Structure formats: structure tokens, C-alpha cells
Amino acid sequence: MTVLVTGVAGFIGCDTALRLLDRGERVVGIDNVSGYYSTRLKQARLDRLEGRDGFTFHRIDLADRGALAAALDDTADVRRVVHLAAQPGVRHSIDHPFDYVDANLAGHVEILEYCRRREGLEHLVYASSSSVYGDTSRRPFSVADRTGRPLSLYGATKLACEQMSHCYSHLYGLHQTGLRFFTVYGPWGRPDMAVYTFTDAIAAGRPIRVFNRGDMRRDFTFIDDIVTGVLAALDNPPPAEAPHRLYNIGNSQPEPLDRLIGLIETALGKRAEMIMEPMQPGEVGETHADIGETRRDLGFEPVTTLESGIPRFVEWYRSYHGA
Numbered sequence: 221m222t223v224l225v226t227g228v229a230g231f232i233g234c235d236t237a238l239r240l241l242d243r244g245e246r247v248v249g250i251d252n253v254s255g256y257y258s259t260r261l262k263q264a265r266l267d268r269l270e271g272r273d274g275f276t277f278h279r280i281d282l283a284d285r286g287a288l289a290a291a292l293d294d295t296a297d298v299r300r301v302v303h304l305a306a307q308p309g310v311r312h313s314i315d316h317p318f319d320y321v322d323a324n325l326a327g328h329v330e331i332l333e334y335c336r337r338r339e340g341l342e343h344l345v346y347a348s349s350s351s352v353y354g355d356t357s358r359r360p361f362s363v364a365d366r367t368g369r370p371l372s373l374y375g376a377t378k379l380a381c382e383q384m385s386h387c388y389s390h391l392y393g394l395h396q397t398g399l400r401f402f403t404v405y406g407p408w409g410r411p412d413m414a415v416y417t418f419t420d421a422i423a424a425g426r427p428i429r430v431f432n433r434g435d436m437r438r439d440f441t442f443i444d445d446i447v448t449g450v451l452a453a454l455d456n457p458p459p460a461e462a463p464h465r466l467y468n469i470g471n472s473q474p475e476p477l478d479r480l481i482g483l484i485e486t487a488l489g490k491r492a493e494m495i496m497e498p499m500q501p502g503e504v505g506e507t508h509a510d511i512g513e514t515r516r517d518l519g520f521e522p523v524t525t526l527e528s529g530i531p532r533f534v535e536w537y538r539s540y541h542g543a
């Protein structure tokens with residue numbers, strides 16, 4: 221049996237593929253290696269996968285209609301799909317709206333069409349985001365809450381993906397699980413996210429920009445816990461009577477920005493110079509995952525605290541950058 225992993229050159233996709241290979245699955249990975257951030261980092265992630273038994277890679281743009289089905293012939297034996305490819309980032313969506321239309325909307329429909337036509341396909345697991353909660357005032361964020369008001373185009377496209385998935389499950393009985401990830405960090409992480417940008421700046425002695433004057437809390441979730449959640453979801457397809465399910469995958473422990481900065485300072489042995497700035501458009505003040513249902517249905521239990529995860533990120537950062 222083969223698992224198709226999209227976004228395999230990405231942060232979460234690469235580690236997901238590695239964990240699947242470790243447990244003996246065959247993995248077909250696809251990615252367009254987009255230039256949104258360092259393609260050198262994406263290639264370095266692919267280097268971790270290339271040469272592993274059972275791994276094949278296709279460089280495909282999901283916005284290229286039909287390219288996926290053409291590349292994966294019937295011999296691929298794809299039974300399960302983990303769809304992680306997307307244009308991420310709240311801030312980038314302010315100035316580059318069509319990147320989100322192509323990768324997230326057209327890309328998601330491309331995957332849905334592939335899955336519904338694929339004989340014997342058992343389960344599609346796809347990435348959603350805490351950004352779908354937008355200005356929801358209730359804490360913690362629960363999948364049972366109404367989520368109709370995202371604050372960024374990124375969040376709006378992720379919400380649209382969930383709705384399109386719901387529709388495909390209803391129409392074609394496609395078994396799907398959508399995972400709302402909460403601020404993922406760790407080794408091989410994304411250079412556009414706070415943990416990486418702060419580490420990079422503090423290490424180089426540059427000031428860091430602290431938005432909303434530091435009055436922000438994020439439910440930082442370590443990559444290993446995220447991948448454990450992805451695999452738990454993949455192994456537990458929803459039942460035929462309710463073929464589409466949604467779960468939060470988060471640490472369920474919102475942390476203030478100053479604590480994050482303090483932990484990075486300690487791990488680097490350097491003090492941060494901070495420039496206080498107002499809230500960025502599209503951002504929310506706090507994220508906090510209610511993981512009650514994820515625990516109950518998938519046995520999901522995050523185990524990595526920010527205190528233990530940040531030194532592991534910084535250690536990787538140093539070795540990757542030769543610092």
C-alpha cells in the first residue's frame with residue numbers, strides 16, 4: 221500500500237513522509253518546490269528522503285489541472301493521501317492573494333478530484349489551520365464552534381477547503397479528515413515563522429519585531445506531536461455514516477510571546493533587542509486548541525513542552541546554518 225504525501229518538501233510533509241517510511245510504508249511525494257521561502261531548505265528536506273527505500277518524488281504543481289493524475293499511473297497503488305501542500309502564511313496573503321487561490325483552492329479541488337476517481341482510495345487526510353477560527357471569541361477554540369469569520373485570506377481559503385471537502389464526502393462518500401494545526405515549530409521548521417525569524421535575528425544580533433507589543437499568545441505545537449497526530453488520523457478513517465471529520469491538532473497550552481523569546485535567548489545564550497510594533501493585519505491575539513475530541517477519537521496526546529522543544533529547534537538551527 222502506498223501513501224501519497226503532498227507538500228513533501230515542506231516542513232510538516234517531510235517529517236510525515238519520514239515517519240511513514242520508518243514504519244514500512246511506501247510514499248509517493250509531490251511538491252512544486254515553490255519559492256515562497258528558501259528552496260535550498262526545501263531541497264535539503266528532499267535530500268533526507270531521496271534514496272530511502274520506498275520513496276519516490278514528482279515535482280508537480282497542483283494548480284496544473286490534471287498533472288497529478290497524469291504523473292501517478294495506476295501502478296502507484298495509492299490508497300491513502302496526506303494533503304499538506306499549500307501556500308501558507310497569514311501576512312503573505314495580504315499582498316499575494318492569488319498564490320492562495322492557486323495552491324489552496326485550485327490545489328484542494330485537484331486533490332479531491334484525484335481522490336474521488338481513484339479506485340480503492342480509503343482515506344484523505346488534509347491540512348487545515350487554526351486560522352479558520354478568525355475572530356471567534358470563545359476559548360479554547362473548539363471544532364464544535366461556528367467558524368464563519370476568518371480574518372485573513374489564508375484562513376478563508378482553509379475554511380473553503382474544509383467546506384469543499386464536506387461537499388465531496390457528501391456527494392461521493394469520500395472518507396476525509398481535516399486537521400486544524402496550531403503554530404507548528406521544531407527542527408527543519410519554516411523560516412517565515414516567529415520561532416525561526418526570532419532565532420535568526422537574535423543569533424545575528426539584529427533586533428526582532430514584536431507585534432501587538434508582545435501581547436500575543438500562541439498554542440505552539442512541536443513537529444513530532446503534529447506528525448503523531450497526522451498518523452493517528454490517517455490510521456483512523458471516519459465511519460461511512462459521517463465520512464468527513466475535523467480535529468484540532470495543537471498543544472492546548474497558549475504561551476505568551478515573551479516566554480518564547482526568553483527560551484530562545486536562553487538556548488542561544490544571547491539577549492534579544494526588541495522593537496515593539498502594532499498588531500499586523502489578519503493576525504489574532506491568541507490561539508488555543510481544544511483537543512478533547514482529538515484525544516477521545518484519535519488518542520492524541522502532545523508530549524513536547526515549549527521549554528524542551530525550543531532548545532531542540534535551536535540545536536538544529538545551529539547545525540543547519542553551521543553556527
Ligand SMILES: NC(=O)c1ccc[n+]([C@@H]2O[C@H](COP(=O)([O-])OP(=O)(O)OC[C@H]3O[C@@H](n4cnc5c(N)ncnc54)[C@H](O)[C@@H]3O)[C@@H](O)[C@H]2O)c1
Nearest residue numbers: 227229230231232252254281282305306323347401403404
Ligand atoms: N506550519 C504551521 O504552523 C501550520 C499551521 C496551520 C496549518 N498549516 C498547514 O499545514 C500544511 C503544511 O504546512 P508547512 O508548515 O509544512 O508549510 P510548507 O510551506 O513548509 O510546506 C508546504 C509545501 O507545499 C508546497 N506547495 C505549495 N504550493 C504547491 C502547489 N501548488 N503544488 C504543489 N506543492 C505546493 C510548497 O513548495 C511546500 O514545500 C499547509 O497546508 C499549511 O497551510 C501549517
